Amino acid sequence: MPAIDLSFLLEDPSNTEATGTLTVDPLAPLSMNTSVPGKHFQTETTPPKRQLYGMIENAFGLHFGWSKGAFGYKLKQVLADEAEADVTISGTRSRDYQPLLAPYYELELAKAPDTETYDDTQWLHKWRDTAQVRASASNQDWRGVQDKPGNYGYGKTPVQREYVVADGPWIYDVCTTESAGSALRAALKAPRGPLYLGTSDGWVDARFRFTSE
Template sequence: MKNIDLSILGKDPDLSASIKLHIEPHAPISMVSELPGSYYKALLYPDKHILCGLFENVLGWHFSRKDREIITKEIKNIRKKTKKGYIPPTIRSIFIPLLSDFFELDSVRIVSTDSPFFYNDLWKRAFRRKDAGKIHFGGTQNIDYTLVMDKFRFMCENERALETEEKTDQKEEKFLRENIDRISFFYTTPTNREYLFFEGNYECVIKMDPQLVDLLSKTLPQQNMGYLGNSEGWVTLYLEEKS
């Protein structure tokens, strides 16, 4: 397994470098600034939080939330010994950014011959809830083949229970708990989501820590693809260091 260089997190940020980053979308993108309930409104431009996710994705920092919490705690302990201290990043979702104070977005614009346009589509959203027996049970497309007959019998029993007006929610939750190893870990539900499409690229002017510039410069020649917003918004990155 390749070792991941996290040494940058052990020092104070130094935003002395200036770069121009070109981001070319290869598919419609959907960048949201918050997690709403029934509708995901897309941003026209990527913000710092979204770019942070893009950088960490390209660098291969695919850490779990628990690991990110541990790393963040260690950063706090290290920064206590310095004058700058540590300002926790704004957390808008389950993603905890690690590189947010190692760059600042000065400006961003779209370079395109056509006008960008928005449209709505249905997005398959994945959920995981221990108490959502009925919802989880009905929102999974794939189950272990050994569960097919058990599920069929259970559904038949539920139909009979509904006819006699017996409550079945607790039974469904119990069935889910007892068979979770044979049911998809996540259930899915269609959600309205806004997408943005344009032919061209984003041009971002960024103040950045020289060590982060070096990390990206070494990585992008071999791996310059990532995604903006959700995992469907594939993009290519091109870094141009300004003089």
């Protein structure tokens, strides 16, 4: 596997002089939830930007924990200081998460495919004989567990998860630096981690090309 040059992280990301196109092809139905659900995980029909940046970080092998004090947080702080750049640092809450690579790639949706959504019933992953019951979870009657042991042996709380099926790729206009764009193109050709959006089974294929190519 060829090495990926990450020296662009030491540059000021505000000096964007290159443009390109990011194409994201879904390889499976996607469930891109952005809020804390009750019993229904509702998907977005267009990939949320934070999930796109998470996908890009996976391609670089840079998917760290970003909470305050974690390695990713410290790395981001050091890189921002080194580049003398104004880069927002993540807070302690997940909704404050600011991806490391976001300042280097400005994404603007240029074309979206037609989409359809559907619901799928799933089971929360916990054993019925444990006390791990979420506040929003429904409690099954013990007689139902007794009558249907095959269904209720693993996970006893049904939830609805919505999926989106896209008829084609999402295409984004990208403003970036020359070195960051070259690094992204190389990373997507030979990703260091799985490329997905939403749940870990929401596999996608992604590629980047410069406008000048």
